[in-house]
Amino acid sequence: MIRRIRPGHWLALDRLAAIGYAFVAFLLLADEVGGPERFAVVPLGVIASALPIALRRQRPVVAFGIALAGLVAAELVERRTIILGMLSVAYVLYAVAVLCRPPTAFLTLGMALAAAVATGIPGFPRIGGAPVISVLLFTTVWTVGYAVGMHRRHLGELLRNQARLAKQSxxxxxxxxxxxxxxxxxxxxxxxxxxxxxxxxxxxxxxxxxxxxxxxxxxxxxxxxxxxxxxxxxxREEDRSEGPDLAPxxxxxxxxxxxxxxxxxxxxxxxxxxxxxxxxxxxxxxxxxxxxxxxxxxxxxxxxxxxxxxxxxxxxxxxxxxxxxxxxxxxxxxxxxxxxxxxxxxxxxxxxxxxxxxxxxxxxxxxxxxxxxxxxxxxxx
The missing domain is CATH 3.30.565.10 (Histidine kinase-like ATPase, C-terminal domain)
Known part of the structure; x- marks a missing residue:
């Protein structure tokens, strides 16, 4: 049933997911952020959290950069907003591992892990073992996505080879x-x-x-x-169910x-x-x-x-x-x-x-x- 969903439908689902995520991010940020800075932090946090989800299929690398920047900003702003950045990065990291070439996929994984580890140093407000959780989450999501991408690339290569052989035949x-x-x-x-x-x-x-x-x-x-x-x-391309009368x-x-x-x-x-x-x-x-x-x-x-x-x-x-x-x-x-x-x-x-x-x-x-x-x-x- 998943294979029957067209690419346009997947894009529409990403848009709906981004809208839903933006609504959740708005509620959480509006509750956490107070004072005059809320008028700047809340919109930027909503955009940094939801926009990568909407762009992850069309511009996966760009979406990953926005999500990673949002994660770092969330670490510096409010502790309770960390989960927004983590889920956004993980969601986009899966798409990068599936859609991009292996060098790009490995580079993005390294950047995500580096960001997760670096934000655990003193001066970054963290909740308990959040760096460990981020590393495990990013590694697991990326591994699954990379395996799916390799399977798709291998299957695509097999189909192309079959098409070439069929054409040669x-x-x-x-x-x-x-x-x-x-x-x-x-x-x-x-x-x-x-x-x-x-x-x-x-x-x-x-x-x-x-x-x-x-x-x-x-x-x-x-x-x-x-x-x-x-x-x-x-x-002849027509049906031969009755069998043509062909000479030996x-x-x-x-x-x-x-x-x-x-x-x-x-x-x-x-x-x-x-x-x-x-x-x-x-x-x-x-x-x-x-x-x-x-x-x-x-x-x-x-x-x-x-x-x-x-x-x-x-x-x-x-x-x-x-x-x-x-x-x-x-x-x-x-x-x-x-x-x-x-x-x-x-x-x-x-x-x-x-x-x-x-x-x-x-x-x-x-x-x-x-x-x-x-x-x-x-x-x-």
């Missing part, structure tokens, strides 16, 4: 989704473009082949839309379907697998699939060749991927401005601590190699 997720969308769109549009161009060439002379090209365009388009729907469904995340098990699409685009792909296949973690499996997909998409777009080779090597603790062709070999990964596809493949490999290399071959063609580590907890399929 959102950024990472956006980058991942951007890579996914790039892979889906680049692959799908490349196949569609090639098939559309081929269909336009043969539609008059070979209508059956043109019809097959249109079928391949339809199939590729539907699959690309399904994957895009899956990715965009992650970004692709992996190396879907390579046969991918190779059929690439073959439909005019590039025959030879797939070779060495070593016992391993059951990969979903993230590594997806990254491996996307690397192969993007590499073959680049073959369709840039290599101007009708064949390519994909080699998967399952080692004891890593998966090696190689995609090579005998095409033009004009696209290089170490150029001044590599394409988004190569950058995405490199990021996917480095994300899991792997390696990536792409370059033209001396005899012609282009080769992409990537290595993804396989954690030892995985087991052969």
């Amino acid at each position: 959102v950024t990472d997720e956006r980058m991942r989704i951007a890579r996914e969308l790039h892979d889906v769109i680049a692959h799908g549009m490349s196949v569609v473009t090639v098939q559309a161009g081929f269909g336009a060439l043969v539609i008059d002379d070979r209508p059956q082949e043109a019809r097959a090209a249109l079928t391949a365009i339809e199939t590729t388009g539907r699959q690309s839309l399904a994957e895009m729907r899956r990715l965009l469904g992650v970004l 995340v692709p992996g190396l098990a879907d390579l046969d379907r991918l190779l059929e699409q690439i073959a439909g685009a005019g590039v025959r792909v030879e797939l070779t697998t060495t070593g016992p296949p391993r059951a990969l973690l979903p993230g590594i499996d997806l990254s491996a699939y996307r690397i192969v997909q993007e590499a073959l998409t680049n073959v369709v777009k840039h290599a101007a060749t009708g064949s390519a080779r994909v080699t998967l090597r399952y080692g004891p603790d890593e998966l090696s991927i190689e995609v090579a062709d005998d095409g033009l070999g004009c696209q290089r990964a170490d150029g001044p401005s590599p394409g988004h596809g190569l950058v995405g493949m490199r990021e996917r490999a480095h994300l899991y601590g792997g390696a990536f290399h792409a370059a033209g071959l001396p005899e012609g063609g282009f080769r992409v190699t990537a290595t993804l580590p396989i954690p030892s907890t995985e087991h052969p399929a």
Whole structure:
């Protein structure tokens, strides 16, 4: 219930407490102080006692200075008014310990204790063991306030760290989704473009082949839309209590379907697998699939060749991927401005601590190699 009280309400409560304290101080001072000096002492005593309470949240250090000055003045004026200064200083000292930085909090504690001890020397009218009572009161109140302040600062730091981590997670997720969308769109549009161009060439002379090209365009388009729907469904903020109809995340098990699409685009792909296949973690499996997909998409777009080779090597603790062709070999990964596809493949490999290399071959063609580590907890399929 305390957390539901707004800061403005706390300020209003401080104002009411200050008014109540001022009324009590007025009654006590008016009863104690007599003679002509009462017209100066009573107003100043009321202000010195009540004003710090009203200012303790907005100006804690200023409020502490006023309260401390009021305490010293009360010691010098009247014995029965000591309690006014003590309570006012203690009330404000708690706020200083909670709201101010540790150096300021320790400094104010030292000043309060020094004032409490110094006013006990001869010449200061005191009631019995008042200095001891002041020291115990100020120390206890300050300790409680400092503990509360440390807890609040620690909690605030935790919340700020969580906010930074959440922001970084959102950024990472956006980058991942951007890579996914790039892979889906680049692959799908490349196949569609090639098939559309081929269909336009043969539609008059070979209508059956043109019809097959249109079928391949339809199939590729539907699959690309399904994957895009899956990715965009992650970004939807509305209630998913019924669960979105999302396509499963692709992996190396879907390579046969991918190779059929690439073959439909005019590039025959030879797939070779060495070593016992391993059951990969979903993230590594997806990254491996996307690397192969993007590499073959680049073959369709840039290599101007009708064949390519994909080699998967399952080692004891890593998966090696190689995609090579005998095409033009004009696209290089170490150029001044590599394409988004190569950058995405490199990021996917480095994300899991792997390696990536792409370059033209001396005899012609282009080769992409990537290595993804396989954690030892995985087991052969």
